[in-house]
Amino acid sequence: MSAMTLTLRAAPAGRIDMSGVLPETLGGRTAGDIAAQTVRLDGNPVALGDLFAVTPGEAGAALLIRAGSGRLDCLGKGMTAGTLRVEGPAGHYAGQGLRGGELLIEGDAGDCAANGMQGGLLRIAGNAGDWLGAALIGDRAGMGGGVVAVAGDAGDRLGDRMRRGLILVRGKAGAACGARLLAGTLVVAGGCAGAPGPGLRRGSLILGRAPATMPATYNDAGVADLSWLGLLRRHAEAILPGVVPDSPRARRHMGDLACGGKGEILVPA
Amino acid sequence: MLRLKGGRLYDPEHGVDGLVRDLYVEDGRIVAAPGPEARIDSEIDLSGRVVMAGAIDLHTHIGGGKMNIARALLPEDHRADPVPAAGGMHAGCGHAAPSTWTTGYRYAEMGYTACFEPAMLPTNARHAHLEMGDIPMVDKGAYAMLGSDDFFLRLLASGSDQRLINDYVGWTLDASQAMAIKVVNPGGISAFKFNARNLDLDEAHPHYGVTPRQVIRALARAVHELGVAHPLHVHASNLGIPGNADTTLATMAAAEGLPIHLTHIQFHSYGTEGERGFSSEAERIADAINRMRNVSADVGQILFGQTVTASGDNMSQHRNRRHASPDKWVVMDIECDAGCGVVPFKYKDRNFVNALQWAIGLELFLRVSDPWRIFLTTDHPNGAPFTSYPHLIRLLMDRGFRNAKLDEINAEAAAHSQLRSLEREYSLYEIAVMTRAAPARSLGLSDRGHLGAGAAADIVVYRDDADREAMFEKPEYVFKDGQLVVRDGRVVKAVNGALHAVKPEYDKGIEKPLKDYFDRYMTVKMEHIRVSDDEICACGASKLIPHACKGRAA
Ligand SMILES: [Zn+2]
Numbered sequence: 001m002s003a004m005t006l007t008l009r010a011a012p013a014g015r016i017d018m019s020g021v022l023p024e025t026l027g028g029r030t031a032g033d034i035a036a037q038t039v040r041l042d043g044n045p046v047a048l049g050d051l052f053a054v055t056p057g058e059a060g061a062a063l064l065i066r067a068g069s070g071r072l073d074c075l076g077k078g079m080t081a082g083t084l085r086v087e088g089p090a091g092h093y094a095g096q097g098l099r100g101g102e103l104l105i106e107g108d109a110g111d112c113a114a115n116g117m118q119g120g121l122l123r124i125a126g127n128a129g130d131w132l133g134a135a136l137i138g139d140r141a142g143m144g145g146g147v148v149a150v151a152g153d154a155g156d157r158l159g160d161r162m163r164r165g166l167i168l169v170r171g172k173a174g175a176a177c178g179a180r181l182l183a184g185t186l187v188v189a190g191g192c193a194g195a196p197g198p199g200l201r202r203g204s205l206i207l208g209r210a211p212a213t214m215p216a217t218y219n220d221a222g223v224a225d226l227s228w229l230g231l232l233r234r235h236a237e238a239i240l241p242g243v244v245p246d247s248p249r250a251r252r253h254m255g256d257l258a259c260g261g262k263g264e265i266l267v268p269a
Numbered sequence: 270m271l272r273l274k275g276g277r278l279y280d281p282e283h284g285v286d287g288l289v290r291d292l293y294v295e296d297g298r299i300v301a302a303p304g305p306e307a308r309i310d311s312e313i314d315l316s317g318r319v320v321m322a323g324a325i326d327l328h329t330h331i332g333g334g335k336m337n338i339a340r341a342l343l344p345e346d347h348r349a350d351p352v353p354a355a356g357g358m359h360a361g362c363g364h365a366a367p368s369t370w371t372t373g374y375r376y377a378e379m380g381y382t383a384c385f386e387p388a389m390l391p392t393n394a395r396h397a398h399l400e401m402g403d404i405p406m407v408d409k410g411a412y413a414m415l416g417s418d419d420f421f422l423r424l425l426a427s428g429s430d431q432r433l434i435n436d437y438v439g440w441t442l443d444a445s446q447a448m449a450i451k452v453v454n455p456g457g458i459s460a461f462k463f464n465a466r467n468l469d470l471d472e473a474h475p476h477y478g479v480t481p482r483q484v485i486r487a488l489a490r491a492v493h494e495l496g497v498a499h500p501l502h503v504h505a506s507n508l509g510i511p512g513n514a515d516t517t518l519a520t521m522a523a524a525e526g527l528p529i530h531l532t533h534i535q536f537h538s539y540g541t542e543g544e545r546g547f548s549s550e551a552e553r554i555a556d557a558i559n560r561m562r563n564v565s566a567d568v569g570q571i572l573f574g575q576t577v578t579a580s581g582d583n584m585s586q587h588r589n590r591r592h593a594s595p596d597k598w599v600v601m602d603i604e605c606d607a608g609c610g611v612v613p614f615k616y617k618d619r620n621f622v623n624a625l626q627w628a629i630g631l632e633l634f635l636r637v638s639d640p641w642r643i644f645l646t647t648d649h650p651n652g653a654p655f656t657s658y659p660h661l662i663r664l665l666m667d668r669g670f671r672n673a674k675l676d677e678i679n680a681e682a683a684a685h686s687q688l689r690s691l692e693r694e695y696s697l698y699e700i701a702v703m704t705r706a707a708p709a710r711s712l713g714l715s716d717r718g719h720l721g722a723g724a725a726a727d728i729v730v731y732r733d734d735a736d737r738e739a740m741f742e743k744p745e746y747v748f749k750d751g752q753l754v755v756r757d758g759r760v761v762k763a764v765n766g767a768l769h770a771v772k773p774e775y776d777k778g779i780e781k782p783l784k785d786y787f788d789r790y791m792t793v794k795m796e797h798i799r800v801s802d803d804e805i806c807a808c809g810a811s812k813l814i815p816h817a818c819k820g821r822a823a
């Protein structure tokens with residue numbers, strides 16, 4: 001597959017919906033053909049070529065989007081295969097419903113990234129906005145599979161209703177981290193603001209730094225040696241090194257007791 | 270003045286069956302052919318084209334609360350069918366439960382110019398009017414739901430005089446700005462809340478002691494005596510239950526000769542024969558309709574695919590929850606006024622029951638001989654979204670197409686059905702009857718549904734195409750009140766339709782006991798229920814079209 005490079009011509013006048021601009025849909029097409037594809041600028045149809053310079057890239061390389069603006073929404077939405085590299089920031093809904101392949105964002109991402117993600121890998125080199133890995137609007141479950149790796153910080157409601165998969169955050173998270181978590185594993189090396197895990201049902205929220213106070217609906221279950229933390233660390237090192245704590249010893253808080261209490265928040269012992 | 274020249278007209282109200290004639294339009298109305306001195310400002314040559322009045326859907330769930338619940342329940346329905354904004358049209362979404370704007374555009378793009386919401390709870394009337402006001406392009410109206418509301422059941426249980434019931438029905442029509450009265454599972458919605466899971470036509474309500482038959486009789490009489498054009502609109506008891514055809518026939522008889530409309534009759538034409546205990550009683554039901562001149566019906570055809578069922582019939586929706594697909598559902602009470610159930614559903618052609626339901630609906634269409642008394646509906650979205658009408662029209666008009674579809678469905682169901690032996694093919698004239706002239710007449714819309722002088726210029730022009738689905742899917746021109754609003758199946762001008770409501774005469778003295786009742790039992794005051802004339806336009810309708818009723822002596 002010969003790759004393509006899309007370079008934003010100028011700061012866009014509104015928000016661009018990049019749905020459908022994917023390695024799998026662009027592969028095998030000529031630059032002229034791709035330039036004629038429609039995307040939406042503030043809801044109105046516009047030719048991709050009016051907004052971006054479309055040039056052939058190196059054979060075998062990723063589809064590259066030179067963003068230069070945080071107004072590109074829905075990057076990698078519903079992608080199933082291939083690699084999409086975004087040079088610069090991403091707007092909202094990056095990697096929404098991602099099913100496979102790799103979406104690499106070399107800047108910040110807006111809100112609702114990885115919403116309803118089912119598989120694949122999403123990497124964010126900068127910070128992520130609110131609702132990372134949460135549910136698609138109206139859905140009852142959030143991210144259902146795949147891996148999200150954030151080198152910077154994440155916003156509020158990280159992993160809201162997440163059901164499966166792994167989210168790794170090297171920095172810190174905002175308020176209500178791991179809210180309503182259904183299952184899956186959420187690791188935040190830098191700790192989080194406010195009370196973590198409201199309504200958390202099952203799954204593990206691993207914080208590299210203990211919060212100032214634990215919510216009253218969590219039970220201190222003491223310090224435990226959790227051998228699976230070692231396994232997780234080995235797995236995670238290959239994706240985002242230094243995020244999972246290097247000791248298998250952790251203090252375990254069971255909760256949220258208001259919602260069955262089958263989940264846990266782990267903090268350094 | 271606009272001249273539509275040389276089109277082939279199908280105008281059953283005037284017995285016009287494919288005559289080539291010119292139409293003249295001025296100030297939003299069809300006018301008689303002017304003299305040679307008249308100035309023709311524009312002319313469209315329609316030679317070879319089929320011309321009909323705008324189509325009227327007399328039973329489609331487009332507003333009134335349930336659809337919002339369905340929308341909230343089915344985000345996937347919206348995600349899978351986004352409609353971007355374009356050329357003055359609002360963005361929208363949704364296949365089975367489309368947004369208000371999308372609803373209006375899609376109806377107009379099929380040549381519909383009026384749609385009637387059949388299940389408006391009086392307590393929900395304000396919301397229903399706001400929602401309908403949001404639907405562009407088409408005229409609208411709504412039927413107020415009575416028969417399971419506490420006030421009415423108290424009146425009936427205490428043996429109140431029919432005049433008092435008439436006053437209450439009149440007040441309800443007036444206060445809720447309704448076009449007709451609908452009863453859903455008579456008394457059954459209320460009985461469900463008293464833990465009954467079934468209520469037969471002659472079974473006493475567990476609390477009030479009245480029977481569905483009494484409810485139908487009292488309401489049919491009230492509607493008739495108030496002089497409301499549209500007969501009592503009945504969603505009968507025992508919806509969807511094998512063997513319910515007996516109930517349906519008994520329901521027709523319960524009207525005791527007064528006009529009665531049975532809705533989505535396909536869901537009420539089931540027998541219990543065969544190995545699976547589920548069979549077609551379409552023949553018996555159709556025979557009864559053919560025989561009883563006081564009965565009309567709409568079919569509620571099912572078509573295969575994903576949809577959502579939304580009904581006031583909490584009892585049957587609670588029963589159907591097991592079939593929810595995707596697996597989620599809502600059943601609720603609304604202010605002791607009635608109830609509501611929303612169950613997403615996927616009709617499958619390989620499923621015996623669904624396939625037979627499909628065949629039963631078509632059998633009804635083909636066996637009822639008088640197209641003036643059977644209407645084309647899918648009970649949108651319960652049997653299928655309204656966008657499937659062109660497909661349904663082709664099934665009725667094209668026997669070869671119908672039989673080819675019959676080959677694709679569950680073979681056992683196909684073998685059980687007599688559909689293959691039915692040779693009838695609907696003509697364009699009959700389609701014009703059942704989708705235009707007949708619903709207009711049934712609703713008392715004297716200036717709609719026809720092409721005579723004085724009619725509103727709601728006019729649809731089709732290219733004559735042997736593929737009737739393609740033909741009815743994409744009219745070449747649609748005029749709404751004389752304005753060109755659709756060209757080649759796409760909206761070219763967004764307009765707002767009017768709201769139709771009846772204005773019966775009744776004794777305002779009913780407000781005294783009603784006010785006491787609301788003060789004592791309800792969460793809002795009686796005055797808050799009333800939707801004023803001014804509000805209708807504030808809600809988005811272009812205007813309120815009142816329809817006077819001529820009361821009939823008891
Ligand atoms: Zn119904």
Ligand SMILES: [Zn+2]
Binds near residue numbers: 330532651
């Ligand atoms: Zn209905």
